[in-house]
Amino acid sequence: MAIRRRVAITGLGLVTPVGNNVQATWDALLAGHSGGAAISLFDASGFPVRIAAEVKGFDAAAVLDDRKLLKFANRSHCFALAAAEQAFADAGIRPTATTAERWGCTVGTGMMGVDFSELVAVHGHSAANGTLDAAQLLSDASANNPLVFCRSQSTSGLSLLARRHDIRGYASSVHTACASGGQAIGTALKLIRRGAVDCALAGGFDSMISPVGIAGFCLLSALSPDNETPERASRPFDLTRNGFLLGEGAGFLVLEEWESARRRGAHIYAELAGDGNSLSSYRITDSPPDGDGPIQSMRQALANAGATLDEVDYVNAHGTSTFMNDRSESAALRAVFGAGVKNVSVSSTKSSMGHLIAAAGAVEVAVCALAIRHEVLPVNANLRQPDPDCDLALVRDAPERRRVRVALSNSFGFGGSNSCVALRSPAAVDGAGFQA
Amino acid sequence: MSERTIVITGTGAVCAAGRDPAAILDAVRSGRSAIAPIQQWDTSRWPTRMAGEIADFNARQMVDDRKVHKLIRRTDLLGLYAADRAVDASGFAAQRASLDAPAAAEYSDRTGVYVGSGGGNYESQYDYFPLLTAAEEQLPAFGRELSSTVNPMWLLRTLPNNVLGHIGIRHGFKGANACITNHSIGGALAVIEAMEALRTGEADRVLAVGHDAPIEPQMVLYYHDVGLLAKDAIRPFDARRDGSLFGEGAAALALETEVSAQQRGATILGEVLGGGSANDARGLLAIRDDGDALSRAIEAALDDAGLRAADVGMIATHGNGTPQSDASEAAAIRRVFGSSAPPATAFKWAFGHLIAAAGIIEAVLALASLRAQIVPGVATYAVADPDCAGVPVSVDAQSPRSAVALILCRGFAGTNAALLLRAKV
Numbered sequence: 001m002a003i004r005r006r007v008a009i010t011g012l013g014l015v016t017p018v019g020n021n022v023q024a025t026w027d028a029l030l031a032g033h034s035g036g037a038a039i040s041l042f043d044a045s046g047f048p049v050r051i052a053a054e055v056k057g058f059d060a061a062a063v064l065d066d067r068k069l070l071k072f073a074n075r076s077h078c079f080a081l082a083a084a085e086q087a088f089a090d091a092g093i094r095p096t097a098t099t100a101e102r103w104g105c106t107v108g109t110g111m112m113g114v115d116f117s118e119l120v121a122v123h124g125h126s127a128a129n130g131t132l133d134a135a136q137l138l139s140d141a142s143a144n145n146p147l148v149f150c151r152s153q154s155t156s157g158l159s160l161l162a163r164r165h166d167i168r169g170y171a172s173s174v175h176t177a178c179a180s181g182g183q184a185i186g187t188a189l190k191l192i193r194r195g196a197v198d199c200a201l202a203g204g205f206d207s208m209i210s211p212v213g214i215a216g217f218c219l220l221s222a223l224s225p226d227n228e229t230p231e232r233a234s235r236p237f238d239l240t241r242n243g244f245l246l247g248e249g250a251g252f253l254v255l256e257e258w259e260s261a262r263r264r265g266a267h268i269y270a271e272l273a274g275d276g277n278s279l280s281s282y283r284i285t286d287s288p289p290d291g292d293g294p295i296q297s298m299r300q301a302l303a304n305a306g307a308t309l310d311e312v313d314y315v316n317a318h319g320t321s322t323f324m325n326d327r328s329e330s331a332a333l334r335a336v337f338g339a340g341v342k343n344v345s346v347s348s349t350k351s352s353m354g355h356l357i358a359a360a361g362a363v364e365v366a367v368c369a370l371a372i373r374h375e376v377l378p379v380n381a382n383l384r385q386p387d388p389d390c391d392l393a394l395v396r397d398a399p400e401r402r403r404v405r406v407a408l409s410n411s412f413g414f415g416g417s418n419s420c421v422a423l424r425s426p427a428a429v430d431g432a433g434f435q436a
Numbered sequence: 437m438s439e440r441t442i443v444i445t446g447t448g449a450v451c452a453a454g455r456d457p458a459a460i461l462d463a464v465r466s467g468r469s470a471i472a473p474i475q476q477w478d479t480s481r482w483p484t485r486m487a488g489e490i491a492d493f494n495a496r497q498m499v500d501d502r503k504v505h506k507l508i509r510r511t512d513l514l515g516l517y518a519a520d521r522a523v524d525a526s527g528f529a530a531q532r533a534s535l536d537a538p539a540a541a542e543y544s545d546r547t548g549v550y551v552g553s554g555g556g557n558y559e560s561q562y563d564y565f566p567l568l569t570a571a572e573e574q575l576p577a578f579g580r581e582l583s584s585t586v587n588p589m590w591l592l593r594t595l596p597n598n599v600l601g602h603i604g605i606r607h608g609f610k611g612a613n614a615c616i617t618n619h620s621i622g623g624a625l626a627v628i629e630a631m632e633a634l635r636t637g638e639a640d641r642v643l644a645v646g647h648d649a650p651i652e653p654q655m656v657l658y659y660h661d662v663g664l665l666a667k668d669a670i671r672p673f674d675a676r677r678d679g680s681l682f683g684e685g686a687a688a689l690a691l692e693t694e695v696s697a698q699q700r701g702a703t704i705l706g707e708v709l710g711g712g713s714a715n716d717a718r719g720l721l722a723i724r725d726d727g728d729a730l731s732r733a734i735e736a737a738l739d740d741a742g743l744r745a746a747d748v749g750m751i752a753t754h755g756n757g758t759p760q761s762d763a764s765e766a767a768a769i770r771r772v773f774g775s776s777a778p779p780a781t782a783f784k785w786a787f788g789h790l791i792a793a794a795g796i797i798e799a800v801l802a803l804a805s806l807r808a809q810i811v812p813g814v815a816t817y818a819v820a821d822p823d824c825a826g827v828p829v830s831v832d833a834q835s836p837r838s839a840v841a842l843i844l845c846r847g848f849a850g851t852n853a854a855l856l857l858r859a860k861v
Contacts, residue, residue, distance in 0.1 A: 046579025072720065101714065101732060109617060111596060112556030119561050122654070123568045130569035132562055134477040134653040149658040150720050154555030154596070154617040159720040159849035168729060171715040171851055172625055175555060175596040175617040183614055190632060196712070196736070211575060212564060215582050216591030277612045277638075279549065281604035284507060284592050296545055296610065300638070414592065415601030417613055 006429065007192045007272040008261040011091025011254030012366045013083035013203075016353050017053035017247045021086055026370050029349050030399045032381035036230035036245050036354060041209050042116070049223040051230035052209045053247035053354030055079060069160060074151045076110055077160055079250035079359075080205035084161055087201065091254035091266065095166045095199075104197035105162055105171040106187040108180030108204030110358040112154045116210045118142045157205055169197040175358065178318070180204055181251065182361030182411035182419030186275030188255050189421075198260060203252030204362035217246060220285065222322060234355075235382035236319035236348035237326050237390040244320040247354030251363030258429075269369040273307065273406070273424040276300025280416035287324045291332025293418045294318075294410065298336045301408060301420035309337055311406040311428070312344055314377050316364045317392075318410040319348020320355055329410065330390040345402060347395040351381035361411035361419055368407040368423045375403045441694035442631050444857070445702040446528075447800045448521025450498075450514055451685030452488035453787040456521065460797075461804045464786045465833065467815035471669065471681055471788055477653055484665045487651045488683030488788030490514075501606070507589060508598050511554055511684070514793075515599035515647025516606065518686035523607055526690030528641060531700055532608075548612035548639035550630040551600040552622025554648035554792040558655060560594045563587065599647055612638040617792075620847030621713065622646060623687065624795030624855055628711035630691050640696055646796035647686035650789075656682065662721060664758055670789075672755030672782035672814055673762050673829050675821035680756040683788020687797035706803050709743065709840065709856040712736025716850030723760050723850070727768025730754075730844065730852040734772045737842070737854035745773050748856070749838030750811045752802040753827065754846045755782025756789050761846060763823040768844075770826040779811040779834035780827050786815070795845030799855055802841035806859030811836050 012022050017035025019025035028035075035053035044050040060070055060078035063085060073081060088094045095103040114122075122143055126136035137143045150156060158173045170191050174183050181204030188202035208214070217223045224233040224243035234245035255272055262268070278300065280293030287293070302309065318329055326348075334341050349367050356363055371377050377400040386394065405428045411419045449456060452470035453463040463470060471488045479485040495505055498517045508516070523529060532543045567585040571577035587593070595601070597615035604610060612633045616622045623646020630644035659665050659682070666679035689708075697704050714732040716724045738745060754765055769777050783798050784790075790797055805812055811834040818831065828834070843855040 043575040044579060046576035047582065048579070100717070105715070109555075111594065112617075113561050114558065119564065120568060120573055123565050124573065127562065127565040128569065130566040132559075132565065132653065134479075135481060137653050137657055138481065143654050143657050144661050146658070146662055149662065152558075153619065153720060153848055155619045155847070155849035155851070156720060158618070158851075162715050162717040162850060163719050166717050168715050168717050168732075170713040171717075171849065172616060172618045172621075172713070173555070173849075174614055175553070176600065176613075176615045177595060177597055187614065187629070190629075190636070194632065194636075211578060212561060215564070215579075215586065216594070219583060219586060219588040219590055220592070277614065278545070279600070279604035279610045279613050281544075281601075281608055281610045283605070284595070284598075284601050293610065300612075304638075413597070415595055415597040415615075416604050417597060417600065417615070 005193050006258030007189050008256050008258045009253050009269040009272050009369050010256050010261050010266040011087040012369060013086030013252040014363060014366055015055055015079040015083045016249040016363060017055055018352050020058055029352050029378035032352055032379040034231035034352055035247060036233050042211055047214055048218050049214060049225055050227045051233055053245050054209055055249050069164060071147060072150045073160055074115060076205045076207035077157045080157050081160060081164060083250040083252040084201055087252040087254045100166045100168040102169055102198040103167045104169040104188060104191045104200040105167040106184040106202045107158050107173050108184035108358045108362060109154060109157050109173045109175055110206035110208060112152060114148055114152045116212055118148050167201060176417035177413030177415050178357055178360055179411040179413035179417045179419040180358035182421050185362055185365050185421055186419060189272050189275055192255060192257055198257045200255045201252060202255055204359040205250035206356055206358035207248035208357055209246055209248050232382050234321045234351050236321040236351050236380060237387055237394055238383050239385040239387040241321045244322055245354035247356045249356050250359050251366045253366060268426045270372045271424040271429045274301045274305025274422040276304055276420045278418045280418060282416060285414050287328035289328055291328050291335050294329060294332035294412055295335045297418035297420040298408060301422040305422035307406045307422055309340055312408060313402055313404040314371055314407040315344055315346045316368050316409045317346050317348040318412045319350055327389050330392055333392060342393055344393055345377050345395055345400055346392045347378055347380035349378050365409045365421050368409050371407060372404045372423060372425045376401055440635060442634050442691055442708045443694045443697050444689055444705045445692055445697050446522040446526030446690030448518040449687040449797050449800045450517050451683055451787040451790060451797060452490050457800050457804045461801055464783060464812045469786050484656060484660045486668055486681050489651055490684055504602060507592055509593055511647050511649035512598040514649060514686040515645050516602055518688040519603050519643060519645045522643060522688035522690045527702055544608050544610045546611050546640040547609040548633050548642040549600055549603050549609050550626040550642060550644045551615045552626040552646035552792045553596045553599060553615050553617050554650060555596045555617035557652050559652045563590055599645060618851055620791050620794050621845045621851045621853040622792040624845040624853040627689060627796055627799060627855055631708045634691060634693055641692035643688060643690055645688040646793035648790055648792035649684040650791045651682045651684050666757055669816050670757035670785040671816045672757050672785055673821060673824040673827050674817050675819040677757045677759060677762060679758050680789045683790045685790045685797060686793050687800045704860050706857055706859040709858055710737050710741030711855045712740055713853040718850050720848050723764050725764050727764040729850060730765060730768035730846060731771040733852040733854040737856050741856045747838060747840055748778050748842045749836040749840045750778050751780040752798045752841055752843045753780050753782045754844045756784055766824040766827045775826060777826055777828055778837040780829045781811050782814050795843060795853060799843045799857060802843050803857055803859050806836055806839050806841055807861060
């Protein structure tokens with residue numbers, strides 16, 4: 001059997017509710033700062049949930065010197081462009097005229113749709129009585145605005161990233177709801193391994209903090225209704241948890257074939273070592289109480305990475321802070337690790353950032369890479385009364401100093417898609433006598 | 437017999453021209469286009485009125501599960517229908533039923549699902565129009581009256597990955613999976629990623645599906661406004677071509693290793709030989725005139741399959757009928773095949789452009805064509821265009837040069853994909 005190509009993570013970029021770059025986000029995650037606050041992006045006063053974790057003080061024009069490109073970008077695309085810019089700068093490599101065809105791009109994108117203001121515009125002109133009058137659309141400014149069209153397609157973000165960075169190889173958008181970001185990174189791993197590309201920009205972006213986005217989750221009673229204490233609303237694995245905190249943002253990674261990254265002297269955060277995907281095939285929104293589905297994705301990721309259970313030092317949990325997810329994920333972790341589960345440190349950084357939906361998996365893989373680099377695990381914030389059903393070695397109160405050989409990042413989506421991404425410390429790859 | 441040989445053991449397809457691959461191919465061969473005036477809304481004053489709509493659309497008849505209809509939309513129904521047909525044809529469920537419980541559970545865990553989904557539409561958001569009216573477009577009232585006005589299942593009905601999730605639930609498949617929302621090449625990439633899941637051993641058998649239902653007023657208007665839609669017909673590579681037209685539908689392929697198919701005695705329809713994809717990186721709508729990325733996708737697919745251009749027996753072109761796409765597609769074909777391209781056809785003229793399902797339904801039809809040992813004619817083709825030289829397309833049926841088909845697929849964001857199949861004749 002041919003030797004499989006290894007994949008190196010050599011650049012990171014983050015725009016999150018707790019920081020508009022990698023350093024700011026990482027500092028906030030170690031401190032357990034919350035990105036939760038009253039919604040400022042629109043008047044949410046009438047909504048049952050009036051809190052979210054918004055990206056703050058973000059100015060796309062300040063980080064991206066291409067006003068023409070930004071005209072085609074919605075809020076989540078701006079996050080993506082900014083995070084990708086950071087990731088390339090961090091990696092110190094980017095596509096050139098001679099390498100562009102060997103670069104791929106895989107992105108987890110949010111749901112397709114127009115900005116709320118455009119929906120209201122179409123309503124006012126073409127559906128004032130509550131149903132669409134198609135004849136009215138013919139003279140509807142919004143429904144005839146090519147910019148609105150270009151910003152609202154499922155591949156809009158991909159097109160901006162590929163154009164901005166001249167990425168000419170395999171390029172794809174994926175969407176498995178909250179597992180999208182993990183799936184995008186797993187797809188890039190496969191592309192580099194099989195030689196379809198040598199390098200990739202991979203990540204996810206989303207912004208659902210809008211009247212329609214908040215409404216969709218409110219209707220499902222999926223969000224924490226703790227409007228008075230937004231900074232405490234996301235408390236994964238806590239007995240009193242009552243829903244997730246909606247976040248927004250983007251996370252991107254620069255990935256390179258390992259040997260070529262080594263040859264150019266790249267600073268490698270971690271090996272992107274494996275991924276696993278499964279379907280729960282249970283219910284569209286609910287997680288199976290016994291962890292069926294996530295169990296298989298974790299086992300596959302470990303097998304795919306060639307890693308053993310006792311090498312895993314850290315799991316960045318999906319940990320949404322909903323009753324069902326956290327119980328199901330705990331059951332899955334117990335099933336996979338058995339008695340060894342007590343030796344695996346676990347935290348959900350959604351406790352700080354909220355749930356970034358299609359971006360969550362990508363951002364959290366980046367967090368795992370940072371944990372490996374800095375040998376410290378971010379805190380599971382807001383954990384005061386651990387749920388006995390979630391009996392895990394949770395990183396409580398303060399970040400934990402720990403050298404990480406293998407880290408796992410879990411992401412589970414509505415629709416039942418489960419993604420698990422495995423990362424390995426570069427020291428463990430190079431066999432530098434790494435001992436836990 | 438090889439673990440690396442990926443075979444096709446079931447297909448399904450639905451579009452305006454029919455509800456199974458044989459019926460659709462018959463309609464294509466008869467020269468009848470199913471493209472007709474849109475019925476879903478009054479288009480009498482519209483600049484573009486034509487599309488390939490599925491007539492007599494009966495949701496309950498297509499998918500016999502009352503509960504699921506409350507949770508999905510039209511595009512999802514089409515995907516589930518095609519997936520069900522491919523699963524039925526493959527015999528996967530019957531095989532699992534013959535196993536004891538632990539082996540059946542393992543079977544389910546080792547069965548993957550890869551879906552190319554349109555990713556959504558504009559109409560989904562219209563479910564908020566009654567609320568906007570009731571709230572007089574004021575947000576506080578919008579928030580207060582939300583739960584009394586909007587279907588609580590709104591978000592679930594709108595998930596782009598609904599077909600993936602519901603195939604899992606309907607058939608109990610739980611293995612490797614992806615939902616690819618990559619505009620028109622989503623279905624083609626679902627086939628490529630499904631093939632790779634089998635090659636790498638991530639799954640033992642896989643269902644690849646593509647589905648889309650883009651025929652809605654706002655989508656039609658945008659495509660018209662940016663100059664992509666034809667007046668009345670799709671005329672691929674013809675000098676008179678003036679655009680594309682939407683269709684709706686879905687297709688599915690059941691795939692497994694040759695070893696697996698032979699061990700269980702399944703009927704092998706053909707092989708998936710390889711695939712490739714590349715990007716033009718010029719923006720959402722821009723296309724390079726030289727077809728650069730498409731030619732690289734073709735080269736990547738040939739390389740992946742270990743074939744030379746001369747091995748290709750027919751080309752199922754993207755042939756969407758827009759002036760620029762067809763001309764640049766021809767440029768890409770000339771770049772790879774020179775002046776000796778094999779007989780070429782196109783399918784969209786007969787039932788419209790299925791967007792996310794386009795590549796996969798055309799793969800299913802290319803397979804059916806090769807099995808019938810014909811390259812179907814293009815009934816709307818009449819006047820050769822010098823800009824499209826080198827693409828041997830004809831109004832009459834042709835004979836394939838071999839049992840290998842190259843299927844081409846292109847989408848927004850500069851994406852291009854190429855697939856290679858071999859039919860078992």
